Amino acid sequence: MKVCNYKGLSISIMLRDEHCPPHVHVNAGAWNARFQFSFWHNDIDLWDVVPLSRRPPLAVLEGLCRSLGQPAHLRRARGIWWSVLQTVCLDNQLWDCESNEVPVMKPVTATTYRISSARYEPEADKTVLTLLGKLAGVEIDL
Template sequence: MKVCSYKGLSVVIMLRDEHCPPHAHVDSGAWSARFKFSFWHNGVELWDVVPLSRRPPIAVLEGLRQSLRETVHLRRARRIWWTRLQTACLDNQWWDGDSNEVAVMREVTNATFRIGSAYYEPEENKTLLALIGAQEGVEIEL
């Protein structure tokens, strides 16, 4: 499903055989790119471009990234991903309560909990995390 467009290129969420992490696709015919997005922060990052030999100018890729990062577009991408795939791709990762972020290869402390489940609320544009062993979950307003 189409999320947005930039200079005639469509940014889309594929709905068949998709996998984590959440991402959007752009296919120019000569090259394809994927951009990762998240359900716990508002960043968007270029994931990959193939074939690398036909990679477009950095300005085009950055324009696509910034377009997807716009609040209305990122919210639409999340809504499509969540509605069709029913995952925020956060289950079984670690949440660091001290830094309020998904922990990557960090020491487990008394403020670090495994994410048991994550639920995205499209109408509110927020993610709810159920943390294993924590008294309370986490609500992330995006």
């Protein structure tokens, strides 16, 4: 399903056989790229380009990142992902309540909890986490 366009290139979420992490596809014919997005922050990251030998100029890839990162486009991508897959790909990951992030390669501390469930609320553009061992959940306004 199409999320947006950038200079004639369609940024889309596939509706069949999709998998975590949340991402979009760009099929340019000579090359394909995937860009990751998240339900807990607003950064966009290039995941991969194949074949690497036909990789487009960096300016094109950065433009695609910026386009997807526009609030309306990112909100649309999240809404499509959630409506089709019903996951934000955060279940069973760790959440650090002090730094408000999914810690990567950081030690578990007293402020770190396992995410037992997570959901996206498209109308409010927010993610709600339920944490094991913590009464209050976490609401992330995106």
